[in-house]
Amino acid sequence: MNYDVIVIGSGPGGYVAAIRASQLGLKTAVVERESLGGICLNWGCIPTKALLKSAQVFEYLNHAADYGIKIEGQGVVDFEAVVKRSRGVADGMSKGVQFLMKKNKIDVINGFGKLKGKGVVEVKANDGSTTDHQAKHIILATGGRSRELPNLKQDGVKIIGYRQAMNLPKQPKSMVVVGSGAIGIEFAYFYNSIGTKVTVVEFLGDIVPLEDEEVSKQLNRSLKKQGINIMTSSTVESVDTSGDLCKVNVKTEKGMEVLEAEVVLSAIGISTNLEGIGLEETGVKFDKGKVLVDDYYRTNIEGIYAIGDIVKGQALAHVASAEGITCVEKIAGLHVDPINYNNIPGCTYCSPEVASVGYTEKAAREAGYEIKVGKFPFSASGKASAAGAKEGFVKVIFDAKYGEFLGAHMIGANVTEMIAEVVTARKLETTGHDVIKTVHPHPTMSEAIMEAAADAYGEVIHL
Incomplete structure (x- = not known):
């Protein structure tokens, strides 16, 4: 098939770019290897907020007396039902993106997309078969995944990333969260709220280290008051997973300390999905895990663009969406101003x-x-x-x-x-x-x- 625009990846950058392209009269297709909506809708922003809402409701129940309401007995968390609700919310949002694709007459091509020469995208389906598709403009929006450290390899069971954290088969009694950015803090708050014993280990001197120092210190006080153990200026050196409990060796300012927990959540950022998408073969320049682009997301190769987590700027859903729209509007010949990355809001949805x-x-x-x-x-x-x-x-x-x-x-x-x-x-x-x-x-x-x-x-x- 021949298209004006093919977008590889259907996260909040990719699917938004595709919709805007279609609105502007460009024949558009999206290539997606998994579920429409990408990580954000399926395993990130949306399902985590559903989990956090369940935690908030549970907290309301526990503090109902503060509002003059008496509840007989005590609320009990049905962890399986909480996770099921979260997955249902995510599925509903993904179906909503499917509807938007149909509404905007965007072709959805299922499989793994790869650049293959000028204006060509090769798509490998799950059955191993491949098809080639042509487009004047190809937008890379392949997103990211949970970052791994050499001394903190994820096995998906005892050492997990955010994806497993929102879909565990049972609620852990104890958890160590490594990293105190938005992902780490949100999961720490969620699990602590429903009764898991949580410790947060942060390498830097403050939690949520990108925030203003006064905010970081206030959040530290608030979370400690809720019962979360917070260790700043601390590093996880190694994790022993051979026993029933993980033994987490933490280097602190006072020396080594060993923490025990059922699960260790690695929340130390994301790695970009650049492997196997044809960058080297087509000569697209990238450095330190980021595709090099100009203010309108054009790479050094004509007709190839990149947006979202794989380029400069904050790795946030709303940033990817804005980049997708800016990129497509420039392709369509509209006058568009570059994004001001110093006016991007950042949010952490704990309490x-x-x-x-x-x-x-x-x-x-x-x-x-x-x-x-x-x-x-x-x-x-x-x-x-x-x-x-x-x-x-x-x-x-x-x-x-x-x-x-x-x-x-x-x-x-x-x-x-x-x-x-x-x-x-x-x-x-x-x-x-x-x-x-x-x-x-x-x-x-x-x-x-x-x-x-x-x-x-x-x-x-x-x-």
């Missing part, structure tokens, strides 16, 4: 939630800005008090000279829903005074953004 965008306070100072910093605690928020969610705060950073909105960092209930306000404000070049004078509804958690901005300028009302 309390974490959300941020732009410069941290430290990064802003290092970049040479003279800054104004404002902070508003949710303990002073009427809505947060009414909801029983007074933990956390909103922190905002402005350029003192021009009022430019440099960054925002939030920790608290539902802050992942609030961060988009700041992303939009920064996109529109909104100043600190603009935020202060933007009337926010009362009572809402979002008022904290306005109050934090007012605090930066010495105008805060409710502190």
Whole structure:
């Protein structure tokens, strides 16, 4: 078959790129070796949020008395049912992508896609047969997988990655989570909430190390209060899996310590899927696991593009989607601005939630800005008090000279829903005074953004 665009990979980068291409009148196909929606819809973003919702419901039950509600007996976690619900949510989302493919008249080619010369994609089906497909434009969107360290090889049973973590046959009584990025923290929160004894081991000095230091320290306190053991400035040297329990040898600032756990979850990032897709044969340049592209995701070979986890930028679903749209619109001849990677929101869906965008306070100072910093605690928020969610705060950073909105960092209930306000404000070049004078509804958690901005300028009302 001959196409205008073939996308290899149907994750949130690939399927979104395909839909936008079809909308723009380009004959489009998607090559997918597994399930439509990729890791995000099937084994990442979506099913993990379903697990986290079950944990949240369980926590509500356990704290119902705090809201004046008496429940006879004690709630019990049916782990198998929790996992089944999560898988059902993921399956429903994947079916939704199937519907979108049909609606937009996009051909879905099942199999493993590989570049084969100029304008040719070879697809190897599960039965081993191969077919060639032609396209003027080929977009690589092959995504990533759980990263492995030499001393932390995953066996899928005792040492696992995120994929096994959301589909275990039974709930482990104990778990060591290696790495405290979003994936590690979300699973640590989930398993701890339903009764698993959890220890988090982080190499750096703070958990969620990409976040503002104040947010990291607040989350550390919150998770420890929930019963999670957190070890920072610590390294897993080796794991002995020969016995019933894993013996995890951890090097700390005080010396070696041995932890015992049923399961070790390796959450130390992702590796890109570049193997066997024809990069070397076609001469596409890549370095350190990333395909080299320009601002519009064009590789050094005409007609070949790359988006998502396999290129520069944050390995996030919403980034991949934005890159796919930008790439396709440029192919179609539309005027499109390059993505501003300093205005990408990051979210961690534990409890309390974490959300941020732009410069941290430290990064802003290092970049040479003279800054104004404002902070508003949710303990002073009427809505947060009414909801029983007074933990956390909103922190905002402005350029003192021009009022430019440099960054925002939030920790608290539902802050992942609030961060988009700041992303939009920064996109529109909104100043600190603009935020202060933007009337926010009362009572809402979002008022904290306005109050934090007012605090930066010495105008805060409710502190």
